[in-house]
Amino acid sequence: MNKLEKNTEVKLSSLSTKERIQTILSVLPENPGCYQYFDEKGTIIYVGKAKNLKKRVSSYFNKEHDNNKTRVLVKQIRDIKYFVVDTEEDALLLENNLIKQYRPRYNVLLKDDKTYPSIVVKNEYFPRIFQTRNIVRDGSQYYGPYPSLYTAKIMLxxxxxxxxxxxxxxxxxxxxxxxxxxxxxxxxxxxRCKAPCEGLQSSEEYLKNIGEIKEILKGNISTVSKILYDEMQALAAELRFEEAQKVKEKYEVIENYRAKSTVVTPMLTNIDVFSFAENEKSAFINYMHIGNGAIVQAYTFEYKKKLDEAKEELLAMGIIEMRSRFKSTAREIIVPFEPDMNLEGVTINIPQRGDKKKLLDLSVMNVKQYKVDKLKQAEKLNPEQRSTRLLKEIQTQLHLDKLPIHIECFDNSNIQGSDPVAACVVFKMGKPAKKDYRKYNIKTVEGPDDYASMREVVYRRYKRLLEEKAPLPDLIITDGGKGQMEVVREVLQDTLQINIPIAGLAKDKKHRTSEFLFGFPPEPIGLVQKSSLFHLLEQMQNEVHRFAITFHKDKRSKRQTASELDTIKGIGDKTKTVLLRTFKSVKRIREANIDELTKVIGEAKARLLIESLSK
Incomplete structure (x- = not known):
C-alpha cells in the first residue's frame, strides 16, 4: 500500500458509518461485478451481483424497503467491497463461488451443497473404472457428477x-x-475379467472396450448401440454366430437402458431444462440435461431464502449452480420464465408448445412433486408445522390481523322444535380441544327457530367469557350460511360490543361442505376441493355437527326413557332399571300382578308401585 492509499484508508476510518458508505457509493463504477457487505465485526453478511454496480448497491440505501429482513440487513452494513468483472456471466459465476466460500448470513442457502459422485476412467495402461467423489489431476477422465450415488451405481x-x-x-x-x-x-x-494381468487380453481389445464405455458415459448411448448392432450383423454374415450372440446380448442391455431413459424425441440433444417452485421459506429448482433424446441427468434442489429474493434472481442462481456443478456446455436452456441473467452464446427459451414444452412440463411436474414431498417430510417430523401452515392459509384468505390459533364453531340441533340444543366446539392450533367443548340446552326459544337458538347460545357463551375475563377466540365459524352469520354479528357487535371475525360454512343439498363464507355482506372464499385447508374446515364442520347431534340424541333418549316410574317416591334408579329390564316397558309393568312384581322388587315396593300407578 502506497502513501496515498494509506492516507485514504485513514480518512475513511475516521468518518461515521453513514459518511463512509456514502463516500463508497459515490465512487462505485457502473460496470458489472460483485459486491460484499460487512458488519461491524468485519464479517461478510451478504454477497450480491450486479449488471451495474453503482445502481444496484446504491438502491439499498436510497429507498425504503418493504421487506423487513432487507431493512435489518441494511442497518447492519458497516463496509462495502466490490469486484469489477468483464461480463454479467462472470459476475454470476463469481457470486456463486463467493457465496459457497463465505456462506454469508443473508444470502440464500443451498441446502444440498455437497460433493456429488463421478465415474472415473483412470489414466493407466489397463484403465480401471469406478465411482469417486475426489477429483485428482493425474490425466484421468471424470464423467458426471451424478445426482446421486444410486444413479452412478446403476451406470457402473x-x-x-x-x-x-x-x-x-x-x-x-x-x-x-x-x-x-x-x-x-x-x-x-x-x-467378469479376461485377465489382462496374465496377458490373456490384449491392450488393443481392452482399450476398444474402454472407448465404447467412454461414449456411454458421455451420454452417446445411441452411438454405442449402432456400433454393436453393425458388429453383430457383420459377425452373423460371416456365420460366426456364437460371437454374434455375445454382441447381441450387449446390444440388448444397451437398448433396454435406452428404453428406460428415453422420454423425448431423439432429435433433441444437449439441452438444459429448468423449472421453479417456491413457498415462503424456500425455492425449489429442477434441472434436467437432455443428450441424444434422453434425460442424461436430473436433479432437484432447494434454496433457503434469507431476503425477499425475486424468483428471476433465484432461477438465475440455480442455472449457474447446476451448469457449474454438472459441467454442462449446453447452448440452449429451457425455462418457465425469463431469469435475471444473460449467458453469452446460450439461447434461453420459454416454449409454448411442442416437444420442448413437454420437456418443461415434465420438469415442472418433478419440481412440484419435490416441493410437496419436502413439505410432507417436514410435517411428519414437526406436526405443528402443518397446523401452522393451514392456519396461515386461513389468515391469508380472510385477511385476519393475527393467526387464528383459537377457533370456535357453533351448530344447532332439533327435530321440529323438540329437544332443541346447541353445541360449541373449540379448535386450538388446528386440533380439537375437547375439554373446552360446551353443550347448551335452548331455554328461551319455542319451536324450530335456528336463528333465535343461535342468538341465545352465542350471547350466553361470550357474555360468560367476558364476565370471567377468559380469552376470546380469534375466529368464530357458524355451521350455516349468511343468516346465521348475521345473527352472530348482531350479538357480538351490537349487543356485547366485541369484535371477533366471523365465517360461515355452508353445505350443499347432499349435506357436504361446499362454501366458506366471510365478510359482511358474506362472500364465498374460493377453496380447492380436497386441499388440506378444505379438509381442515370440513373436519371442523363435521365435528361440531357430530357433537350437537350426539347431545340431541342423548337428550331425546333420556326424555323417551323418562316415565311414570321417575315420579314415584321410593322407586329409585336401580329399581327402575331392574323393572324395565324384566318387563321391557311401563305398560307391561302396569299389567303385571302383585306376585310377579314381588318376585322382582319385593312385596313392599310392589304394593307401593301398584298403588302409585293406579292413581
Missing part, C-alpha cells in the same frame, strides 16, 4: 454387464505382465 452396473473390465488395483505395465507376477483371480473364473 450396466457397464460391468457389458464389458469385462478389471477391478483389481494391481499396477499393470507391459513389464509386470511379461514377468507373470500375478495369478488369476476369482473375477476371471466368473468371467
Amino acid at each position: 452396473q450396466m457397464i460391468k454387464e457389458l464389458y469385462p473390465i478389471r477391478t483389481c488395483k494391481l499396477p499393470l505395465t507391459p513389464e509386470t505382465i511379461a514377468q507373470r507376477r500375478y495369478k488369476l483371480c476369482l473375477e476371471y473364473h466368473i468371467k
Whole structure:
C-alpha cells in the first residue's frame, strides 16, 4: 500500500458509518461485478451481483424497503467491497463461488451443497473404472457428477454387464505382465475379467472396450448401440454366430437402458431444462440435461431464502449452480420464465408448445412433486408445522390481523322444535380441544327457530367469557350460511360490543361442505376441493355437527326413557332399571300382578308401585 492509499484508508476510518458508505457509493463504477457487505465485526453478511454496480448497491440505501429482513440487513452494513468483472456471466459465476466460500448470513442457502459422485476412467495402461467423489489431476477422465450415488451405481452396473473390465488395483505395465507376477483371480473364473494381468487380453481389445464405455458415459448411448448392432450383423454374415450372440446380448442391455431413459424425441440433444417452485421459506429448482433424446441427468434442489429474493434472481442462481456443478456446455436452456441473467452464446427459451414444452412440463411436474414431498417430510417430523401452515392459509384468505390459533364453531340441533340444543366446539392450533367443548340446552326459544337458538347460545357463551375475563377466540365459524352469520354479528357487535371475525360454512343439498363464507355482506372464499385447508374446515364442520347431534340424541333418549316410574317416591334408579329390564316397558309393568312384581322388587315396593300407578 502506497502513501496515498494509506492516507485514504485513514480518512475513511475516521468518518461515521453513514459518511463512509456514502463516500463508497459515490465512487462505485457502473460496470458489472460483485459486491460484499460487512458488519461491524468485519464479517461478510451478504454477497450480491450486479449488471451495474453503482445502481444496484446504491438502491439499498436510497429507498425504503418493504421487506423487513432487507431493512435489518441494511442497518447492519458497516463496509462495502466490490469486484469489477468483464461480463454479467462472470459476475454470476463469481457470486456463486463467493457465496459457497463465505456462506454469508443473508444470502440464500443451498441446502444440498455437497460433493456429488463421478465415474472415473483412470489414466493407466489397463484403465480401471469406478465411482469417486475426489477429483485428482493425474490425466484421468471424470464423467458426471451424478445426482446421486444410486444413479452412478446403476451406470457402473450396466457397464460391468457389458464389458469385462478389471477391478483389481494391481499396477499393470507391459513389464509386470511379461514377468507373470500375478495369478488369476476369482473375477476371471466368473468371467467378469479376461485377465489382462496374465496377458490373456490384449491392450488393443481392452482399450476398444474402454472407448465404447467412454461414449456411454458421455451420454452417446445411441452411438454405442449402432456400433454393436453393425458388429453383430457383420459377425452373423460371416456365420460366426456364437460371437454374434455375445454382441447381441450387449446390444440388448444397451437398448433396454435406452428404453428406460428415453422420454423425448431423439432429435433433441444437449439441452438444459429448468423449472421453479417456491413457498415462503424456500425455492425449489429442477434441472434436467437432455443428450441424444434422453434425460442424461436430473436433479432437484432447494434454496433457503434469507431476503425477499425475486424468483428471476433465484432461477438465475440455480442455472449457474447446476451448469457449474454438472459441467454442462449446453447452448440452449429451457425455462418457465425469463431469469435475471444473460449467458453469452446460450439461447434461453420459454416454449409454448411442442416437444420442448413437454420437456418443461415434465420438469415442472418433478419440481412440484419435490416441493410437496419436502413439505410432507417436514410435517411428519414437526406436526405443528402443518397446523401452522393451514392456519396461515386461513389468515391469508380472510385477511385476519393475527393467526387464528383459537377457533370456535357453533351448530344447532332439533327435530321440529323438540329437544332443541346447541353445541360449541373449540379448535386450538388446528386440533380439537375437547375439554373446552360446551353443550347448551335452548331455554328461551319455542319451536324450530335456528336463528333465535343461535342468538341465545352465542350471547350466553361470550357474555360468560367476558364476565370471567377468559380469552376470546380469534375466529368464530357458524355451521350455516349468511343468516346465521348475521345473527352472530348482531350479538357480538351490537349487543356485547366485541369484535371477533366471523365465517360461515355452508353445505350443499347432499349435506357436504361446499362454501366458506366471510365478510359482511358474506362472500364465498374460493377453496380447492380436497386441499388440506378444505379438509381442515370440513373436519371442523363435521365435528361440531357430530357433537350437537350426539347431545340431541342423548337428550331425546333420556326424555323417551323418562316415565311414570321417575315420579314415584321410593322407586329409585336401580329399581327402575331392574323393572324395565324384566318387563321391557311401563305398560307391561302396569299389567303385571302383585306376585310377579314381588318376585322382582319385593312385596313392599310392589304394593307401593301398584298403588302409585293406579292413581
